[in-house]
Amino acid sequence: MEFLSSRVLLRPRDRDRSVAFYRDVLGLAVYREFPGGTVFFTGTGLLEVSGKGEAGPGPDVGLWLQVRDLAGTAAELARRQVPVLREPREEPWGLHEMWISDPDGLRIVLVEIPEDHPLRRDQRD
Incomplete structure (x- = not known):
């Protein structure tokens, strides 16, 4: 196997609220945006905030x-x-x-x- 890239996927209850938190409060830079999602730089990693979650994090x-x-x-x-x-x-x-x-x-x-x-x-x- 060869892995070329990775990111953490986050399915928030309220995507707009979470995007605002990661972008505006924490100040993470946006790597890319697409319909229904935003991907942020986290130093050497990526965090994708997309979709809709129901249960919340464990x-x-x-x-x-x-x-x-x-x-x-x-x-x-x-x-x-x-x-x-x-x-x-x-x-x-x-x-x-x-x-x-x-x-x-x-x-x-x-x-x-x-x-x-x-x-x-x-x-x-």
């Missing part, structure tokens, strides 16, 4: 988004009145994380990788 699924500056991101989200599920903190595994959710309750984990974290080290050594 508690075992989340969206992980890396940010450059978690404190600055938290301040910007506060200015935009985005409810915070969990304030920024350093996790036992060394990442700095905070949690928010989208309009349907999908947990979004915002992550800053500190400069001294192993994820930033060249693994070829």
Whole structure:
């Protein structure tokens, strides 16, 4: 098998509300739009918001988004009145994380990788 591309598919209860959240509140850039859907850049990934969901997200699924500056991101989200599920903190595994959710309750984990974290080290050594 050979996989050439990927994206996360999100089926919101209210597509317009979710598109507005990801575009206007989180500020994700639009990769492409098509009738009934919008695809956003999420750094090196893609998030497609399309169709209509009924059940909403389950508690075992989340969206992980890396940010450059978690404190600055938290301040910007506060200015935009985005409810915070969990304030920024350093996790036992060394990442700095905070949690928010989208309009349907999908947990979004915002992550800053500190400069001294192993994820930033060249693994070829």
